Amino acid sequence: MNADDERQDLPLKNVVEAVLFVAPDPLPLKKLAALTGASPDELRTVIGELQGEYAGRGVELAYVGGGYRFYSRPEYAPWAKQVLPIERGPRLSRAAVETLAIVAYRQPLTRVAVEEVRGVNSDAVLKTLLDKKLIITDGREDAPGRPFRYRTTKKFLQHFGLAALNDLPSLEEPETGG
Amino acid sequence: MTDYRVRLPVYEGPLDLLLFLIQEDELDIYDIPIARVTEQYIAYLELMQELDLAVAGEFFVMAATLMEIKSAMLLPRGDVPKAEGLEDPRALLVAQLLEYQRFKGAAGELAAREAEQSSKYPAGGDGRFSGGAASGESIFILLDAFRGVLARAPEARDVVPGLRGPTIEDRLAYVRRRLKDAGGRVRFDALFEGPRIVIIVTFLALLELLRAGECRVRQDRTFDEIWIYPTLALV
Numbered sequence: 001m002n003a004d005d006e007r008q009d010l011p012l013k014n015v016v017e018a019v020l021f022v023a024p025d026p027l028p029l030k031k032l033a034a035l036t037g038a039s040p041d042e043l044r045t046v047i048g049e050l051q052g053e054y055a056g057r058g059v060e061l062a063y064v065g066g067g068y069r070f071y072s073r074p075e076y077a078p079w080a081k082q083v084l085p086i087e088r089g090p091r092l093s094r095a096a097v098e099t100l101a102i103v104a105y106r107q108p109l110t111r112v113a114v115e116e117v118r119g120v121n122s123d124a125v126l127k128t129l130l131d132k133k134l135i136i137t138d139g140r141e142d143a144p145g146r147p148f149r150y151r152t153t154k155k156f157l158q159h160f161g162l163a164a165l166n167d168l169p170s171l172e173e174p175e176t177g178g
Numbered sequence: 179m180t181d182y183r184v185r186l187p188v189y190e191g192p193l194d195l196l197l198f199l200i201q202e203d204e205l206d207i208y209d210i211p212i213a214r215v216t217e218q219y220i221a222y223l224e225l226m227q228e229l230d231l232a233v234a235g236e237f238f239v240m241a242a243t244l245m246e247i248k249s250a251m252l253l254p255r256g257d258v259p260k261a262e263g264l265e266d267p268r269a270l271l272v273a274q275l276l277e278y279q280r281f282k283g284a285a286g287e288l289a290a291r292e293a294e295q296s297s298k299y300p301a302g303g304d305g306r307f308s309g310g311a312a313s314g315e316s317i318f319i320l321l322d323a324f325r326g327v328l329a330r331a332p333e334a335r336d337v338v339p340g341l342r343g344p345t346i347e348d349r350l351a352y353v354r355r356r357l358k359d360a361g362g363r364v365r366f367d368a369l370f371e372g373p374r375i376v377i378i379v380t381f382l383a384l385l386e387l388l389r390a391g392e393c394r395v396r397q398d399r400t401f402d403e404i405w406i407y408p409t410l411a412l413v
Contacts, residue, residue: 021301059301070301077297091292094285094316095190101285117281119274120191120236160288161295169287171280 013046026067065157108138108149192240216244349383366404
């Protein structure tokens with residue numbers, strides 16, 4: 001019996017569970033398919049089973065930023081954070097989240113287009129977002145000065161726990177108060 | 179005021195301030211009482227200048243725009259057909275405010291998603307970034323509360339001559355100590371005591387600590403007390 005035969009004997013669900021357990025980033029379906037040789041439909045089935053089995057447990061299998069990943073559930077954060085070697089950084093500033101929201105809904109767009117909505121210079125905040133790799137440049141606008149256009153990254157989706165761009169909160173009625 | 183000049187940046191823009199003024203007084207965004215809002219806007223702008231905050235040039239452009247709209251409102255518009263909504267001098271500004279408010283709302287929802295996601299710890303290590311301070315609340319909420327504190331403060335002339343003025347370093351140490359001693363949160367207005375100059379420098383020190391991410395501000399509901407929370411670094 002060769003190694004390939006042995007691999008085929010192992011349940012696909014367990015293989016998927018094992019690779020998701022150790023992966024340092026969310027794994028897209030495509031990558032799982034390449035790793036296991038299984039079809040996307042087969043993978044979706046076993047992932048659905050896994051998600052069912054992990055319901056009510058301390059971890060969950062989530063689809064975030066275009067891929068699957070295990071996360072501890074939010075209610076266990078008080079314990080989870082005690083065992084992490086590095087203190088997690090503070091969250092993004094209001095200006096940063098606001099700018100990201102504009103980029104996310106209007107991408108790709110230029111700095112000037114961001115500033116038209118915000119009504120204030122956004123050079124520094126865009127630079128910060130670029131440094132954090134939450135946005136990247138996406139070509140240049142066909143306009144005088146050929147300014148850069150920006151779009152959000154997968155890291156942006158992961159940071160906000162979004163499955164994909166169409167998972168963004170809806171942009172309809174303005175919020176009041178608060 | 180040169181001895182404690184720190185030029186703290188204000189990240190919010192003029193639209194933030196206008197929305198803040200409109201929401202605070204529960205004004206109708208479609209029918210903004212422009213004279214009243216202009217007056218309040220300029221009062222905030224003056225306070226920010228008095229504190230020597232690094233206010234973006236756009237704040238002054240907006241002040242000019244507001245005054246322009248205010249004078250346009252005084253012109254008789256009897257001949258204008260009523261159906262022409264664009265003839266209202268406020269129309270452009272209102273459209274801009276509404277558009278901005280939509281994104282602010284979306285940003286609020288994104289921030290909530292961020293908060294939830296940040297309490298989920300991924301398998302296979304944490305690739306998240308660090309750094310970049312979150313202020314928690316708008317600086318205008320702080321400025322609003324600070325106006326109250328200043329109004330109750332003794333007049334400037336009670337500074338004892340010959341006494342060394344407060345430095346930003348002294349007041350940074352003071353705010354840090356207060357947060358540490360409290361072992362938790364400190365009420366915003368409880369931070370301020372003594373002469374006016376001390377109060378002003380203490381406020382600037384607080385802004386500096388917020389900027390550096392050493393503490394956060396939280397006001398859970400409008401008109402509730404404002405609290406300062408140390409971040410983990412301080413405890």
